[in-house]
Amino acid sequence: MDNTIMTTREACRDRLGHLHDEIAALKVEIATADMDRQARRGRVDPARFAQAKAELRRKQAEAAEITTLMARRPGRKDALKDTLIAVLREGYDEAGWRRVMDEAHRRLDAGESV
Numbered sequence: 001m002d003n004t005i006m007t008t009r010e011a012c013r014d015r016l017g018h019l020h021d022e023i024a025a026l027k028v029e030i031a032t033a034d035m036d037r038q039a040r041r042g043r044v045d046p047a048r049f050a051q052a053k054a055e056l057r058r059k060q061a062e063a064a065e066i067t068t069l070m071a072r073r074p075g076r077k078d079a080l081k082d083t084l085i086a087v088l089r090e091g092y093d094e095a096g097w098r099r100v101m102d103e104a105h106r107r108l109d110a111g112e113s114v
Helices: 009-040 046-072 076-089 094-109
Strands: none
Touching (some): 009 046
8 A cells, every 4th residue: 555645544444445346346245256166167267266365365465555555644623723723823923822732731731511
C-alpha cells in the first residue's frame, strides 16, 4: 500500500470501500470455482486457486493496514478544532493567549470541558 496517497480519512475510507468490493469479488470467484469443481467432480486449477488466495490475503492485509492508518489520521472534527484555534490565536498577543490557555486548562481540570 502506498501511504503517500492515504493522507486523509476520506481517502482511506474510499480505498477501503474499493478493497471490500475486490475482496468480495475474489471470494465469489473462489467459491464459484469450488462449486464448479464439485459439480464436475473434478479438480480446480491449482495455479489459479493459489493466485486468487494470495491476492485475497494481500487485499485483506491492505484493508487491515488502512483501518489502522485511518485510526491515526485526524478526522474532520479534529481539523476544525485546529483551524478554530489558529483563527482565535490570531486575535491575541502572547500574554493574552497565555491567559486564554490558562483558563482553558483550569476548566479542563475542573471538569468543565464540553
